[in-house]
Amino acid sequence: MPNTQILKDLNAVLTYAKQRFHNEFVAQEIVLNDSFKLAYKRYLATKDCSIEYLTHTTIITTKAGKKIYVANQWFAIASYMVDFCTELLTYKYFLIKICDLMHVNVEVYIKKMKETLNPSESQHFLAAAKKFLKKDFSQNPDIDKVSQYLLNFVNNYSWWSGNKTIDRADFFVSPVLNALNIVNVSHGYVADIIFAFSTDIYLRKLVENLDSFAINPQINKYTPDEEETKLYRLAEGHSEISIVLDSNAEHRPSPTISISAASLNRFRSKG
Numbered sequence: 001m002p003n004t005q006i007l008k009d010l011n012a013v014l015t016y017a018k019q020r021f022h023n024e025f026v027a028q029e030i031v032l033n034d035s036f037k038l039a040y041k042r043y044l045a046t047k048d049c050s051i052e053y054l055t056h057t058t059i060i061t062t063k064a065g066k067k068i069y070v071a072n073q074w075f076a077i078a079s080y081m082v083d084f085c086t087e088l089l090t091y092k093y094f095l096i097k098i099c100d101l102m103h104v105n106v107e108v109y110i111k112k113m114k115e116t117l118n119p120s121e122s123q124h125f126l127a128a129a130k131k132f133l134k135k136d137f138s139q140n141p142d143i144d145k146v147s148q149y150l151l152n153f154v155n156n157y158s159w160w161s162g163n164k165t166i167d168r169a170d171f172f173v174s175p176v177l178n179a180l181n182i183v184n185v186s187h188g189y190v191a192d193i194i195f196a197f198s199t200d201i202y203l204r205k206l207v208e209n210l211d212s213f214a215i216n217p218q219i220n221k222y223t224p225d226e227e228e229t230k231l232y233r234l235a236e237g238h239s240e241i242s243i244v245l246d247s248n249a250e251h252r253p254s255p256t257i258s259i260s261a262a263s264l265n266r267f268r269s270k271g
Contacts, residue, residue, distance in 0.1 A: 005237040005260045006137050006146045007091065010153065010160040012234035013084045018179045019228045020255075021080040026218040029056045034214035034265035040075075045199050060189075068189055068266045070212065075108060076214060078193040081176040083235070083257050085198040088172050090263040091153045094132070095166060100149070102128045103258040107167040114165055125151055137261070201267040206258055 032053065041051050048063040058075075060068040069255060101107045102124075113121070129147040137143060152159045152167065163176040173191040177184050186189070196205045210217045224232070259267075 004140075005258075006133065006140055006141070006142055006187035007094070007262050008083075008087050008237065008260050009234055010087055011092065012231050013087055014175065014179060016159060017080055017084050017236045019231065023219050023222050023224075023228070025077065025080065027222050028073065028218050030076045030217065031055060032058075032072055032075065033215050036075070038108065039200075039202050039206055041198070043203060044194050057268070059132050070189055070193075071205055072214075074187065074190050075193055075207075076210055076217065077180055077182070077267065078190050078197060079210060079213075081179060081194045082197040082204060082207055084195045085172055085176055086204060086263050087260060089195075089198055090260065090266050091150065092171070094129075094150060094262065095154060095268055098125070098128050101132050108169045110154065110165055114157065117155045122155075125154070131204060136265070137256040140261075147206060176189055176231055192257075199270075200220070201270075202266070204259065 016101060037053050044051050044060065050061045052059040052061075056072050058070040058072055060070060062068065067100050095110070096106055099109050102109075113125070126147050129150045130143055133143045134139075137146075157163065161178060162171065163174045165169045170191075171190075173184065173194065176194050177187065177191055180190070186263060206213050210219060232255060236256075
């Protein structure tokens, strides 16, 4: 589902995803449906990798002939980070474009902005970000807000739980694995799955809800508290209360999660 937001608030998206995963996910054996199997097989084929599906386990053979044994539960876990990683990659895509507009070296500028920042440099970046955004989103009222999001992205890593500098290819790994509270050493491929979900539009839409790609999954049903509801609204850009909390109502385990306008454009530009 597309969204009129240019970009989403990364902090709200990440925090909501963490809460939803904690409250909703049930550890279990996962059986993947045929639509997902075919879609992921097609994605891996573009990487010169092959795949074999067992009932609860998947075996991936890399381009180099190495085997990766994946519990199907990893695909389910990864799905909770798809919205955050989708936005994160689009933020980086925009940042590179803004650096080009400013005629600065991307790697050098990113490291400089993380280590030191002054008001003059902030204003220079914001001006460039607004100029860039106005090219494609001239009628959108959120250009100023999104420019500030981008500034936060490049100089306030705690805002999106970043660690490694944005210029690195693996900059997204620690935020998503830490949010899921899993160890990179034993579950590193989960990050690769999240990346796949966040760079392939068909997979991105397919894994939005667990029951759309897994067969009869268990999902913990609960009533979202006020904080989670607020985070969902912030992540989705709702300016008015659109979710009514009811202490007697059961949580809908598959909330509607949109794709920002910028992320949708990024997906389309690849096609």
